[in-house]
Structure formats: C-alpha cells, structure tokens
Amino acid sequence: MNEAREFVISLDRVSKSFGNKQVLRDVSFSVAPGEAICVLGRSGTGKSVTLKLMIALLRPDAGHIWIGEADITQLEGKQLSRVRRKMGFLFQGAALFDSLTLHDNLALPLRRLTDKSKREIEQIVDRVLREVRLVDDKHKMPVELSGGMKKRAGLARALVFEPHILLIDEPSSGLDRITASEIDDLLLDQKIRQRTTMVIVTHDVHGARRVGDRFAVLDHGRLVAFGKPQELANDENETVRKLVAEQ
Amino acid sequence: MKRILDFVGTVSLFSLKVIANAFRVPFEFDQIWTYVDEMGVRSLPLVASSGLALGVVMTLHTRNVLIMFGAGAMSPKLQSLSFFVEIGPLVAALLVAGRVGASIGAVLADMRATEQIDAVEALSMDSFKLLVVPRVVACVLVLPLLTMFMDFCGLIGGYLSEYNLSQLSLRLYSTRAFAGLEWSNFVPPTLKTMVFGFIIGTVSCFFGYTTNEGAEGVGRAATNSVVVSSLLCILADAILVKIIFLMFPESAV
Numbered sequence: 001m002n003e004a005r006e007f008v009i010s011l012d013r014v015s016k017s018f019g020n021k022q023v024l025r026d027v028s029f030s031v032a033p034g035e036a037i038c039v040l041g042r043s044g045t046g047k048s049v050t051l052k053l054m055i056a057l058l059r060p061d062a063g064h065i066w067i068g069e070a071d072i073t074q075l076e077g078k079q080l081s082r083v084r085r086k087m088g089f090l091f092q093g094a095a096l097f098d099s100l101t102l103h104d105n106l107a108l109p110l111r112r113l114t115d116k117s118k119r120e121i122e123q124i125v126d127r128v129l130r131e132v133r134l135v136d137d138k139h140k141m142p143v144e145l146s147g148g149m150k151k152r153a154g155l156a157r158a159l160v161f162e163p164h165i166l167l168i169d170e171p172s173s174g175l176d177r178i179t180a181s182e183i184d185d186l187l188l189d190q191k192i193r194q195r196t197t198m199v200i201v202t203h204d205v206h207g208a209r210r211v212g213d214r215f216a217v218l219d220h221g222r223l224v225a226f227g228k229p230q231e232l233a234n235d236e237n238e239t240v241r242k243l244v245a246e247q
Numbered sequence: 248m249k250r251i252l253d254f255v256g257t258v259s260l261f262s263l264k265v266i267a268n269a270f271r272v273p274f275e276f277d278q279i280w281t282y283v284d285e286m287g288v289r290s291l292p293l294v295a296s297s298g299l300a301l302g303v304v305m306t307l308h309t310r311n312v313l314i315m316f317g318a319g320a321m322s323p324k325l326q327s328l329s330f331f332v333e334i335g336p337l338v339a340a341l342l343v344a345g346r347v348g349a350s351i352g353a354v355l356a357d358m359r360a361t362e363q364i365d366a367v368e369a370l371s372m373d374s375f376k377l378l379v380v381p382r383v384v385a386c387v388l389v390l391p392l393l394t395m396f397m398d399f400c401g402l403i404g405g406y407l408s409e410y411n412l413s414q415l416s417l418r419l420y421s422t423r424a425f426a427g428l429e430w431s432n433f434v435p436p437t438l439k440t441m442v443f444g445f446i447i448g449t450v451s452c453f454f455g456y457t458t459n460e461g462a463e464g465v466g467r468a469a470t471n472s473v474v475v476s477s478l479l480c481i482l483a484d485a486i487l488v489k490i491i492f493l494m495f496p497e498s499a500v
Binding site for chain 1: 368373
C-alpha cells in the first residue's frame with residue numbers, strides 16, 4: 001500500500017466482469033506524477049473500462065485503485081466528488097451536453113461547484129477555450145462543431161478545473177491525421193506545461209509515441225506488457241509487438 | 248413474475264431517491280423553471296386543443312340524452328363536473344405522459360448512450376440531482392396547472408357547442424355549470440394530478456436514466472415511458488378517487 005502511495009494512480013489487481021464476460025483480470029500498474037501512460041490493445045480488451053474504473057464511473061469486482069492517497073473504489077458522495085475534482089476526463093465522443101452552448105458546457109461545473117463570480121467564470125472559460133483555439137466558437141451548440149472541434153471542446157471542459165490527472169479515451173478516433181496531430185499537440189502541451197499526469201486509451205500508435213512515456217498493453221483483459229515503447233518493440237508477445245509497431 | 252417484482256422494487260427505490268433528493272440542497276430552481284417552461288408552456292397548445300375538442304364532443308353526446316330525460320338544463324353542470332372530477336385530470340395526465348414522458352425518456356436515454364450522464368459524474372456533479380430531480384419536480388408542478396387549463400378549455404368547448412345548439416348565453420351557462428358545485432369537486436381532483444406528475448416524471452426518468460442499450464435503448468425508453476406511466480396513472484386514478492371519496496364524502500356526487 002505504501003508503494004502505491006508514491007504514485008498518482010495505482011491499480012492493484014483490478015478485475016471487472018459484465019455478466020459472464022470477464023473484461024479485466026488482475027490488472028496492476030502505476031502512474032508516476034507528470035507521466036503519460038498510453039493504454040493499447042485490441043478492441044474489446046477493457047481499455048475504456050480501465051479508464052472508467054479510474055474515475056469510479058464503474059466499480060471493480062475486485063482490487064483497488066489508488067488516486068493519490070485515496071482508494072477511489074471505496075469512496076462515495078462528497079469524498080468521491082473531491083477526488084474527481086482533481087481529474088479530467090475526455091470521452092471518446094467528447095460527451096458535450098448537447099442542450100448547452102460550448103461556453104455553458106464549460107461554465108456549468110464552475111457555476112455549480114465553485115463560488116467563483118460570473119466574471120471569474122467568464123475569464124476561466126475564455127482562457128481554457130483560447131488554449132484549445134475555440135474561443136471564437138464559444139456560443140455555438142455542440143451540433144455545430146466538427147469532430148475535431150468537439151474533441152478540443154471536450155478537452156477544454158476536462159481542463160476547466162485545472163486537473164492534476166487527465167484521463168483520455170481515444171483522442172484521435174474518427175479524426176484525420178492532421179486533426180489527430182493537433183489534439184496530440186494540445187495533450188503534449190498540457191503534459192509539458194502543466195505536468196499533468198495522463199492515462200490515454202488509444203489505437204493511434206503514432207500519437208501514443210509522441211505523447212506517451214510508457215505503454216500498457218492489454219490483451220483479453222490481462223496486462224500483457226508495461227514499459228517504454230522501445231522496450232516493448234522487442235517484446236516476446238507478438239500481439240504486443242504488433243500493437244506497438246509504428247504503422 | 249420475478250421480473251415484475253424486480254421492476255417494481257427498482258422503480259420504488261428510484262422514486263424514494265427522487266423524494267429524498269428533492270428536499271436536499273441545492274434545490275435547482277433554474278433547472279426546474281427551465282423544465283416547467285419546456286413541459287408546461289409548450290404543452291399548452293396540445294392541452295388547449297384537446298380540451299376544446301373534448302368539451303364540444305361531450306356536449307354533443309350528452310345533451311340529447313339529458314333532454315330525453317327532461318334534464319337538458321343540467322348539461323353545463325354535467326360538463327363542469329365531468330371535467331373537474333375526471334376528464335380534466337386524467338386526460339391532461341395522459342397527454343403529458345405522451346408528450347413529456349416520451350421526451351424525458353428519450354433525452355435521458357440519449358444522454359446515457361452518448362456518455363453525457365457519465366460526463367456529468369466525471370465533472371464531480373450529481374447527475375441524479377441535476378437531471379432527474381428537477382424533471383420530476385417540474386412534472387409535479389406543471390400537471391395541476393395544465394389540468395386547470397384543460398378544465399377551462401373543456402368548459403369553453405362545451406359552451407361553444409351548447410351555444411351553437413341552443414344560443415344559451417355565457418352568463419346562464421356559467422351559472423348552471425357552477426351551481427351547487429363544491430370546492431371538493433375541484434380542488435382534490437386537481438391536486439391528485441400532482442401524483443400523476445410524480446408518476447410520469449419518475450417512470451420516464453427511470454427508463455431514460457437507467458437504460459444501458461445504446462441508441463436502441465433511446466426508442467425503447469421513450470415507448471416504455473409513455474406506456475408504463477399512462478398505465479400507472481390510470482391505476483393510481485382508481486385508488487385516488489377512492490381516497491378522495493373517503494376524505495371528502497360530499498364530493499361523491
């Protein structure tokens with residue numbers, strides 16, 4: 001347990017099933033402060049589930065997940081809320097609230113969870129939207145945004161509380177190479193400038209190699225490899241080698 | 248049978264959670280007001296046109312029968328009593344179940360399918376308090392108001408129909424319509440629609456909020472919301488009418 005506390009995120013023998021299907025089996029790995037871990041694996045191997053377990057959107061059947069000093073699997077209510085405030089989550093489809101403008105998507109959590117004035121909220125929203133180059137689009141509804149813009153908007157909303165930890169689900173899915181690269185630039189910038197700890201689920205090895213420090217490779221719900229990309233390139237497991245190889 | 252009991256148990260727990268959260272700060276007045284506008288104000292045209300049409304049709308149907316028994320003058324009172332006691336509350340509830348229930352079920356199911364509800368939670372907000380409770384509270388507040396509007400439109404429809412047949416003046420029509428009517432004929436049946444509102448809001452939110460079937464679940468949630476909430480409103484009506492008769496014996500005309 002003491003070892004776990006040296007890390008920002010630590011998974012300890014985490015298992016998860018949906019009905020009869022076991023999605024994760026005894027998965028353990030840790031993420032150091034400021035580190036970016038990319039989770040790779042074939043579709044349906046439990047990558048997104050791992051991410052959702054880290055922010056307690058799902059609960060594991062067994063095992064523990066430490067976020068700093070808190071075992072998030074045991075938290076409820078205000079305690080859970082306090083831990084989640086340190087985390088940002090970029091969903092695969094951005095998950096913007098489609099009844100609100102882009103501005104209100106970012107302002108809503110600030111209005112509800114902080115006692116900041118209207119002016120302070122405006123300043124924060126403008127600053128974050130400027131970082132993702134969407135400040136001129138802040139009055140648009142999500143339906144008016146392109147795929148890449150939605151991803152950037154989702155990232156902006158994830159950053160609105162200046163989180164120490166960023167969980168990112170498929171940042172480049174459905175995007176062309178150039179737009180995906182722009183998202184990678186934003187993540188890289190966040191990692192270098194803010195030293196934000198990141199866990200990125202991705203299929204895009206090119207982007208993962210740019211942003212990630214270490215790779216976690218899942219196969220059939222098990223963690224089959226964990227290490228730096230160059231180490232994994234010669235892994236004895238063929239699936240690992242294929243997943244890590246540059247496309 | 249086990250599935251039905253499971254369902255009843257789950258919905259009951261969901262309802263208790265709604266009640267508990269409705270009395271817990273923050274009270275979400277802004278959200279409630281938004282939904283009151285969306286559910287109430289935008290339902291007015293449907294309720295008004297249905298009330299008018301029902302009022303006209305009811306007078307056309309009942310007037311001749313009453314004349315046959317020499318009670319033609321009772322037509323306005325029958326109209327008002329029918330609307331206040333039963334037609335207004337129940338038809339308003341069924342209309343709201345159709346329009347609002349389907350919408351709540353579909354919107355929440357879509358939010359679940361597109362991970363918007365997860366996003367609310369990930370942002371440290373309580374999705375149940377933000378998305379479910381204000382919708383149910385709005386339904387509870389809106390239904391009695393829509394019922395009164397339905398009653399009013401039903402009487403207008405009845406009057407127009409009566410005037411077309413007998414050129415009865417508005418003053419005489421309203422005097423006859425309200426003669427001998429007790430507050431207990433109007434207030435308890437109107438207030439019982441708050442229960443209908445709770446049923447519609449809770450059942451629709453339940454189907455939308457708890458679905459886990461992706462895009463397919465959106466349509467299913469909308470359909471289930473309408474069917475189950477309409478059915479429960481009718482069942483609840485039977486029970487509530489009995490309770491009203493017990494509490495206000497003078498209303499059992």
